[in-house]
Amino acid sequence: MLRSTISSLVPRATSVARHMSNAAKLTTVEINDVTGIATLTMNRPPVNGLNLELLTDLNNSIQEIEDNKSRGLILTSSNPTIFSAGLDILEMYKPDKERLKAFWTTLQDVWLALYGSAVPTAAAINGHSPAGGCLLATSCEYRVMLPKFTIGLNETKLGIVAPKWFMSSFLSVLPRRVAERALNQGRMFTTDEALRNGLIDEVANSKEEALAKCAEFIGSFSKVNPLARSLTKQQLRAAELSELENERAQDLEKFIFFVNQPAVQKGLGIYLENLKKKSKN
Numbered sequence: 001m002l003r004s005t006i007s008s009l010v011p012r013a014t015s016v017a018r019h020m021s022n023a024a025k026l027t028t029v030e031i032n033d034v035t036g037i038a039t040l041t042m043n044r045p046p047v048n049g050l051n052l053e054l055l056t057d058l059n060n061s062i063q064e065i066e067d068n069k070s071r072g073l074i075l076t077s078s079n080p081t082i083f084s085a086g087l088d089i090l091e092m093y094k095p096d097k098e099r100l101k102a103f104w105t106t107l108q109d110v111w112l113a114l115y116g117s118a119v120p121t122a123a124a125i126n127g128h129s130p131a132g133g134c135l136l137a138t139s140c141e142y143r144v145m146l147p148k149f150t151i152g153l154n155e156t157k158l159g160i161v162a163p164k165w166f167m168s169s170f171l172s173v174l175p176r177r178v179a180e181r182a183l184n185q186g187r188m189f190t191t192d193e194a195l196r197n198g199l200i201d202e203v204a205n206s207k208e209e210a211l212a213k214c215a216e217f218i219g220s221f222s223k224v225n226p227l228a229r230s231l232t233k234q235q236l237r238a239a240e241l242s243e244l245e246n247e248r249a250q251d252l253e254k255f256i257f258f259v260n261q262p263a264v265q266k267g268l269g270i271y272l273e274n275l276k277k278k279s280k281n
């Protein structure tokens with residue numbers, strides 16, 4: 001009985017999907033008319049780098065999904081090999097002061113909205129997912145990833161430090177010992193390693209399969225009272241959420257101070273240079 005309820009929630013090729021957002025934006029929201037589940041797709045070529053505009057669209061799309069009382073939210077990417085390359089380093093390298101403020105504030109908004117979302121959330125990780133990409137994935141309640149990609153918080157490799165709330169998301173998924181070592185090492189996990197360590201919940205062989213598995217996870221709540229479920233989730237996540245809510249201004253100040261340090265700017269410059277060299281080869 002449960003299985004048939006769940007499978008009826010899995011998107012089918014024949015189901016009708018309503019597009020809630022238009023293609024001019026960097027995200028699209030598609031609601032499956034059969035399941036009521038919203039698929040939120042990031043679409044900022046070439047690598048879904050999280051810049052101010054993509055973060056703004058993500059924030060608005062999450063809000064739209066909450067307001068429309070969707071049954072759940074699946075986060076994914078339109079890029080076949082990259083979920084998200086994390087924060088757009090160009091936002092932090094030689095930054096404009098006002099834009100940098102808006103950028104970080106919007107990232108805080110996105111995390112608060114996604115980690116604290118009232119609806120069940122899942123990530124269909126259909127490509128590489130470093131740093132900010134990993135933050136988005138670990139803010140969701142369930143993760144399904146395609147083979148042969150990588151995921152992790154690699155900030156120390158860039159000479160930067162992941163803020164406390166990045167670590168909170170990571171720690172909500174991984175055992176403390178594994179998280180501590182991975183954060184210090186800036187470790188990127190392969191799909192297999194991520195599965196073995198619990199950083200992801202399942203592996204799927206195609207994006208369609210990943211979306212179906214995410215929908216199945218969301219469908220597993222069909223017999224649970226939605227208010228009781230969302231209040232339970234929010235209570236479990238309340239400490240991390242209020243920590244950032246109460247320290248938003250200090251967090252922003254710390255970020256701006258840190259990013260503007262000459263040594264950090266130098267490190268980001270070298271990292272960008274190396275990325276560009278690599279992409280030319």
Ligand SMILES: CCCC/C=C\CC(=O)SCCNC(=O)CCNC(=O)[C@H](O)C(C)(C)COP(=O)(O)OP(=O)(O)OC[C@H]1O[C@@H](n2cnc3c(N)ncnc32)[C@H](O)[C@@H]1OP(=O)(O)O
Binds near residue numbers: 047087088162259280
């Ligand atoms: C106090 C501060 C706290 C901040 C906390 C968070 C940190 C972050 O999120 S920082 C971002 C960390 N991200 C990374 O380290 C990922 C870097 N990118 C990659 O490893 C690869 O690009 C990736 C595996 C995602 C994809 O590989 P490819 O498919 O081979 O693509 P290319 O490497 O050729 O990249 C194409 C193009 O995109 C540019 N690029 C890639 N990532 C970023 C990025 N994060 N920000 C800005 N630009 C990025 C790359 O330089 C290439 O540009 P062009 O040479 O101009 O084509």
